[in-house]
Amino acid sequence: MAADLGLEQPERLLEKFAGVPQTMRVSPCRQAGKVIGFSPHTDVCAMTLLLHVNNVQGLQIRRNDGKWLVVDRLDGALVISIGGTFEILSNGRYRSIEHRAMVHPDKERISVAMFHCVPAQRSALCQSSWRAALRHGTSRWATWNL
Ligand SMILES: O=C(O)CCC(=O)C(=O)O
């Protein structure tokens, strides 16, 4: 992805978007068909790595036709999603997908995410950089300094 974005120093991507881990536990609910664990959203960070820890499926992504598609759980596999930061920095070349997570009627659901984000204290500067990225396209990203 870094190469595709035309970065002169692809390894700098790792430095800029440090990972913040978070564990999510969603309690079972008998009325699972009527409630949502995580409401529809797109992640704001650059990239999310998600691991479904126990054997309880629940993640769904919204397809272009508006229908929800179940993301099958694969043992030990990470689900990697693009966040809004990357969508902006790539001028929409990489799209942040809308997703949600459903609850299970009788099993707790546990997932662990690593959100790769711009550090919060730098966000004001980032917002002006995003605007620059939008104006000038991805080539500006190569010289984007935090
Ligand atoms: O637990 C999941 O499957 C998704 C969680 C999620 O979308 C999030 O925390 O942003």
Ligand SMILES: [Fe+2]
């Ligand atoms: Fe999410």
